[in-house]
Amino acid sequence: MLVYTFDRTLDGVLSAVFDAFSLHQRPDALIGKGEPLPLFCEEVHEVETADDRAQRVWAGLEKRVSKEALRLITISFQSELPELNTPLFHYICKVFRQPEGTRSIERNFSDPDVLAVTNIFRRVMHERLRMMQFVRFQKAKDGTYLGVVAPDHNVLPLVVAHFKDRFGDQPWLLYDAKRRYGFYYDRQEVTRIMFQNGDALPFDLGTGKLSDEMLSEDDKLFQDLWRTYFKAICIKERMNPRKQLNDMPQRYWKYMTEKQ
Amino acid sequence: MLTEKTLEKLRILAESAKYDVSCSSSGTVRGGKQGMVGNTVGGVGICHSFADDGRCISLLKVMLTNYCMYDCAYCINRRSNDIRRATLAVHELEEIVMEFYRRNYIEGLFLSSGVVRNPDYTMERLVAIAKDLRMVHHFNGYIHLKSIPGASRELMNEAGRYADRMSVNIEIPNENSLKLLAPEKDHQSVFTPMKIIQQGVLENKEDRKRLHHVPRFVPAGQSTQMIVGATAETDRDILHMSSAMYSQPTMRRVYYSGYVSVNTYDSRLPVLKQPPLVRENRLYQADWLLRFYQFKVEEIVDEANANLDLEVDPKLAWALRHPEQFPVDINRDDYERILRVPGIGVKSAMMIVNSRRFNRITSYHLKKMGVVMKKAKFFITCHELADGYANPIVGINELHPERLKPLLISKAQQKKAAAELQLTLDFEEEKK
Numbered sequence: 001m002l003v004y005t006f007d008r009t010l011d012g013v014l015s016a017v018f019d020a021f022s023l024h025q026r027p028d029a030l031i032g033k034g035e036p037l038p039l040f041c042e043e044v045h046e047v048e049t050a051d052d053r054a055q056r057v058w059a060g061l062e063k064r065v066s067k068e069a070l071r072l073i074t075i076s077f078q079s080e081l082p083e084l085n086t087p088l089f090h091y092i093c094k095v096f097r098q099p100e101g102t103r104s105i106e107r108n109f110s111d112p113d114v115l116a117v118t119n120i121f122r123r124v125m126h127e128r129l130r131m132m133q134f135v136r137f138q139k140a141k142d143g144t145y146l147g148v149v150a151p152d153h154n155v156l157p158l159v160v161a162h163f164k165d166r167f168g169d170q171p172w173l174l175y176d177a178k179r180r181y182g183f184y185y186d187r188q189e190v191t192r193i194m195f196q197n198g199d200a201l202p203f204d205l206g207t208g209k210l211s212d213e214m215l216s217e218d219d220k221l222f223q224d225l226w227r228t229y230f231k232a233i234c235i236k237e238r239m240n241p242r243k244q245l246n247d248m249p250q251r252y253w254k255y256m257t258e259k260q
Numbered sequence: 261m262l263t264e265k266t267l268e269k270l271r272i273l274a275e276s277a278k279y280d281v282s283c284s285s286s287g288t289v290r291g292g293k294q295g296m297v298g299n300t301v302g303g304v305g306i307c308h309s310f311a312d313d314g315r316c317i318s319l320l321k322v323m324l325t326n327y328c329m330y331d332c333a334y335c336i337n338r339r340s341n342d343i344r345r346a347t348l349a350v351h352e353l354e355e356i357v358m359e360f361y362r363r364n365y366i367e368g369l370f371l372s373s374g375v376v377r378n379p380d381y382t383m384e385r386l387v388a389i390a391k392d393l394r395m396v397h398h399f400n401g402y403i404h405l406k407s408i409p410g411a412s413r414e415l416m417n418e419a420g421r422y423a424d425r426m427s428v429n430i431e432i433p434n435e436n437s438l439k440l441l442a443p444e445k446d447h448q449s450v451f452t453p454m455k456i457i458q459q460g461v462l463e464n465k466e467d468r469k470r471l472h473h474v475p476r477f478v479p480a481g482q483s484t485q486m487i488v489g490a491t492a493e494t495d496r497d498i499l500h501m502s503s504a505m506y507s508q509p510t511m512r513r514v515y516y517s518g519y520v521s522v523n524t525y526d527s528r529l530p531v532l533k534q535p536p537l538v539r540e541n542r543l544y545q546a547d548w549l550l551r552f553y554q555f556k557v558e559e560i561v562d563e564a565n566a567n568l569d570l571e572v573d574p575k576l577a578w579a580l581r582h583p584e585q586f587p588v589d590i591n592r593d594d595y596e597r598i599l600r601v602p603g604i605g606v607k608s609a610m611m612i613v614n615s616r617r618f619n620r621i622t623s624y625h626l627k628k629m630g631v632v633m634k635k636a637k638f639f640i641t642c643h644e645l646a647d648g649y650a651n652p653i654v655g656i657n658e659l660h661p662e663r664l665k666p667l668l669i670s671k672a673q674q675k676k677a678a679a680e681l682q683l684t685l686d687f688e689e690e691k692k
Binding site: 103105107108109110111112115129132133134135136137138139145147162164165166167168169170218221222224225226228229230231232233234235236237238239240241242243244246247248256257258 | 262266267270271272274275277278279291292294295296297298299301304306307308309310311312313314315316317320321322356359360362363364365398518520521534535537611614615616617618619621625628629
C-alpha cells in the first residue's frame with residue numbers, strides 16, 4: 001500500500017496530485033503529517049508543498065471542471081476533516097485521468113469519492129448557514145458588536161461576506177473561540193485578527209460574554225427583551241424539544257443569548 | 261428609552277401573535293445598501309432560533325396592539341376574551357426591531373395588529389411603522405405586514421412599497437363555517453385585499469419593464485394561513501383551497517395551523533386536548549407534493565379518501581393506491597416518475613438522473629445517495645438480479661398494497677395517529 005503524507009493545506013493536496021502524476025504512482029491514501037499510518041503500509045511518500053506545482057494543478061482543474069466543482073473543492077476543504085483528504089485527492093486525480101472531451105465526473109454521484117466530497121461540502125455549507133442563524137452579537141461600549149462562535153468546521157471565512165453586506169454600517173468582530181482567530185470589520189474592510197495575549201481577551205471564551213465594564217449599558221436590557229420574547233413565542237400545547245434540538249443542536253447553545 | 265414596562269408589553273403582544281404560523285423570510289434577494297442596515301438573502305431564508313415548541317423564529321412576530329373589535333371564535337384576541345391587553349408605542353417597536361436586528365437575533369419584522377376603530381385606522385398605523393423603519397431608521401431587512409381586511413386600496417398600495425411580503429389569512433376554507441365562527445367576516449373581505457396586492461405586483465412588474473428605477477412592490481409575494489381542526493372541513497376542501505391559491509401568480513405559501521383550543525368555553529368549537537399535529541404535518545407534506553413534486557390535488561385526496569391517511573405520508577398513500585404505476589426503473593424512467601417513488605426526494609432524484617449517465621445505478625449507490633431504501637425497495641427495479649428462486653424480488657405488485665402497508669408503518673407512527681383519532685376528555689379532577 002502506498003501512502004502520501006502532506007502538510008494539511010489545500011496547496012499540499014494539489015502538490016500531492018502533481019507528485020502522483022510526475023512519479024506515475026497511484027497512492028491508496030493521502031493523510032496529514034503526524035496522523036497514524038494505516039496498517040500494511042509499505043511505502044510512504046512525503047509530499048513537499050510547492051506553490052508553483054499547486055498553481056499548475058489548479059490551472060488544470062480550472063480548464064477541466066466547472067466553477068461549482070472548484071467551489072466544492074475549496075469549501076469542502078474548510079471542513080478540516082481528516083476523512084476528506086483521501087476522497088478529495090482521488091477526486092482530483094480522477095478529473096485528470098479522464099480522457100479529454102468526456103463528460104466531467106463531477107456529477108457522477110455513484111462514484112464514492114465524488115459522493116464523499118459532495119457530502120462533506122454539504123455539511124460545511126450547512127454549518128455556514130448555522131453561523132448566519134446563530135451568531136449573537138453583543139454591543140460593546142465603543143459601539144463594536146462582538147459575536148463569538150465555535151463551529152465544528154472552519155466556516156468563518158465563508159460567512160464574512162454575508163455579515164459585511166448585512167451590517168455594513170456597524171463595526172463588528174466575529175471570533176472563533178475554537179481556532180482562536182477572528183474577523184474584524186471597521187465599516188470599511190474586514191481584517192483577519194488574532195489576540196496576541198490570550199489572557200487579555202475582553203470576553204470569556206467559554207460563554208462568549210463581554211465583561212461588564214466593556215458591555216454597553218442597554219445591552220442587558222435587549223438581551224432580557226430577547227429572552228422574554230423567546231419564551232413568550234412558544235406555544236405550550238405544542239412542545240417539541242426533539243425538533244428544537246434537531247434544528248438547533250445543543251453545541252451551539254453556549255454562545256446563544258436565549259439559551260444562556 | 262425602553263423600560264421594564266416594554267418587557268411586559270412585548271411578552272403580552274408576542275403571546276397574542278404566536279398563533280399566526282407564517283414564519284418564512286424567503287422569497288426576495290436584496291443586497292445591502294450604502295447607508296442602510298440589513299439585506300435579505302432569499303433562498304431558504306434564515307431562521308435565527310427555534311423555540312421550545314420546535315417552531316422557527318425568523319422574524320420578530322409581534323402585534324402592534326391586541327385590542328380588537330372583532331369577536332372571532334377561534335382567536336385568542338377576540339374582544340370577549342378576558343386577557344391582558346397592551347399597545348406598543350411606535351418608537352418602542354422600532355427601537356426593538358433595530359436593536360434585535362443589529363444583534364443578529366432576527367431577520368426582520370412580522371407585524372400584525374388587532375383591529376381598532378376601523379380597518380383603515382389600523383392599517384394606517386401599520387404602514388406608518390413600515391415607512392418609518394425604511395425611511396428614518398434606514399432598515400433594509402425583511403418586513404412582513406399583515407393586511408387588515410377592509411383597508412382601502414390606497415393604504416394597501418402604500419404598504420406594498422415598504423413591505424417585502426404581505427398576507428391575509430383565509431383561516432377557514434369554507435365560507436359557511438367562517439361565518440359561523442366569525443360572524444363579522446366573510447371570504448370576500450379576504451379575497452379583496454389579496455386581489456389588490458396581486459394587481460399591485462403585476463402592475464409593478466409592467467412598470468419595471470419600462471422604467472428601471474421603479475421600486476419593487478411586495479417583492480416576496482403573499483402568503484396565507486388556514487386553521488385545521490376547528491371546523492368540519494375535510495383535507496380535500498383544504499387542499500383544493502390551497503391549490504386554488506397557488507394558481508394565483510403572487511401566492512407563495514399557504515400555512516396550516518393546527519387548531520389550539522384557546523377559547524374552550526365557546527360551544528361552536530371542538531374541545532381538543534391536543535392540537536391535531538399529525539394532521540397538520542400530513543397537510544404540509546401534501547402541500548410539498550403540490551409545489552415540488554408535480555402532484556394534483558385529486559391524486560392526493562379524492563372522494564373516497566377525503567382525508568389524508570394519518571398513518572402514512574401522502575406520497576406513500578398515493579403509491580399504495582396506485583400499484584399499476586410501479587415498479588419504476590431507476591436507470592430508465594424519467595425524473596418525474598422517479599420523484600414519485602416513496603423514499604426518493606428531490607435531492608436524491610436529481611442525483612440519480614445525473615449519475616446514471618455515467619454508469620448503471622444499483623441499490624448500493626441508492627443507499628449511499630441517501631434514498632430511504634426501507635420504503636423505496638418495494639417500488640423500484642434497478643436491474644439487479646435476484647439471488648435466485650429462494651430470494652425473488654418482492655415489489656408492491658407481488659406483495660399487494662394491503663399487505664405492504666403494515667410493513668411500512670412503525671409502531672411509533674401508529675401510536676401517534678391513534679392518539680390523535682382518540683377523543684380525550686379533559687376532566688376537572690384530572691387537573692387536581
